[in-house]
Amino acid sequence: MMLVTINQHGKIPIFRQLIQEIKMKIASGELSPGDKLPSIRELAVYLSLNPNTVMKSYRELEREGLVKTKMGKGVFVSENLNESTINQLKKNILFQKIDEMVNTAKMLNIKKQEIIEEINKRY
Amino acid sequence: MMLVTINQHGKIPIFRQLIQEIKMKIASGELSPGDKLPSIRELAVYLSLNPNTVMKSYRELEREGLVKTKMGKGVFVSENLNESTINQLKKNILFQKIDEMVNTAKMLNIKKQEIIEEINKRY
Amino acid sequence: MMLVTINQHGKIPIFRQLIQEIKMKIASGELSPGDKLPSIRELAVYLSLNPNTVMKSYRELEREGLVKTKMGKGVFVSENLNESTINQLKKNILFQKIDEMVNTAKMLNIKKQEIIEEINKRY
Amino acid sequence: MMLVTINQHGKIPIFRQLIQEIKMKIASGELSPGDKLPSIRELAVYLSLNPNTVMKSYRELEREGLVKTKMGKGVFVSENLNESTINQLKKNILFQKIDEMVNTAKMLNIKKQEIIEEINKRY
DNA sequence: GTGGTCTAGACCACA
DNA sequence: GTGGTCTAGACCACT
Numbered sequence A, B, C, D: 001m002m003l004v005t006i007n008q009h010g011k012i013p014i015f016r017q018l019i020q021e022i023k024m025k026i027a028s029g030e031l032s033p034g035d036k037l038p039s040i041r042e043l044a045v046y047l048s049l050n051p052n053t054v055m056k057s058y059r060e061l062e063r064e065g066l067v068k069t070k071m072g073k074g075v076f077v078s079e080n081l082n083e084s085t086i087n088q089l090k091k092n093i094l095f096q097k098i099d100e101m102v103n104t105a106k107m108l109n110i111k112k113q114e115i116i117e118e119i120n121k122r123y
Numbered sequence E: 001g002t003g004g005t006c007t008a009g010a011c012c013a014c015a
Numbered sequence F: 001g002t003g004g005t006c007t008a009g010a011c012c013a014c015t
Helices: A014-028 A040-047 A051-063 A083-107 A112-122 B014-028 B040-046 B051-063 B083-107 B112-122 C014-028 C040-047 C051-063 C083-107 C112-122 D014-028 D040-047 D051-063 D083-107 D112-122
Strands: A067-070 A074-077 B067-070 B074-077 C067-070 C074-077 D067-070 D074-077
Touching (some): A014 A051, A014 A083, A040 A051, A051 A067, A083 A112, A083 B014, A083 B083, A112 B083, A112 B112, B014 B051, B014 B083, B040 B051, B051 B067, B083 B112, C014 C051, C014 C083, C040 C051, C051 C067, C083 C112, C083 D083, C083 D112, C112 D083, C112 D112, D014 D051, D014 D083
Antiparallel strands (some): A067 A074
């Protein structure tokens, strides 16, 4: 693992950035059900974070059912994530961004056509 | 004024929500250069916020050059915002959302066509 | 009169800037004992200030004995300012700046010689 | 820390005095890059100020790039202040005072020689 | 009546 | 234990 990038000085809390990064890896398939996440200590050292911060992220991911702690073994991506739920996760993440973007455009009286042109420039 | 909506219990600080709302009003042309913003006290009462919270928002907007405080008179949209800078502001706001969204889609291996379909459903 | 420059957006209150400007004109001899100052309304229009602000400045100058209001006639530089008191005023103004500057230099461990070199560059 | 002196009743706002004091400590080398500033609460108690007032000072120093906040850890003198930038800071602080003083002297028709004599009396 | 400063202190988020 | 947000409200300075 794991190619995670954390911005220590941004407005977004570190633990939230970490949650988001892991969520993205699960949604994109980079992490599959059953895969072991790095240990809390390992990841904390690797990212120069406080272990408490990493733990907080893992807790939240567990609360959302995306990962599962196996006592004494480590933290793993939930086995009961099937393709359909992962797809749903993917869509939730993307649709939220699309909603925000479209709402913004509407408020600023920016036409749909202009949005699509900008997307074409980027993708 | 002013039709501002504030979510008291979201993750985003109230003063940042207020900044964003006012920025949008300037970008959309609802507030024009030279226009007077509501007085700190007035807006605080209207939104059921503490005057300090409103002031914090106004200060940040001033720091960004969007408004200008005239002591004893009030806070005004900067006179030196011309049409071009306002257009730039508009684009900055939108492009940031588009960038986020496109990056997310790329990471999740979601095709451009799918994004555009979703936009069509919403706009 | 009067070549007064006021910075509407600085940290220093307008009325204080005006006091300082007039004080300087008296100390430098540009305004002599007996000279009439511009009327409050006149100066307020000229500098785009609120008459109350100008009045406040004149009041303070009067409190310090530098000007004298003659009811119905206007505001005048005090007749009883002799050369010696004006000289004293001059020194007070300058010495305060010198004190500040020297104290700063001392705290920053900057040598006297360096100060003098900088003064030579400027004067 | 820290030998800071605050004048509760002067014309200069407390938070600005504090900014100035800390800036001087950085410029003089009393505080070095990486050094931890006192915690907001700690300094507030020590100076009998409200935590908000101390925070306001720290924020401004951060805005100017002199200090850096590490959430949950404290506020630190910026690591990226090298000797050259600190020297620049030093000069900026002093030169501003010198400029003011020289300009005043010029306006009052006071000769350079007289200024230097006064400096000799003081330093 | 406007913004600016400051206090007192609660409560939250973060590391 | 650290900073961040927010409220309540006093008091001041400015126009």
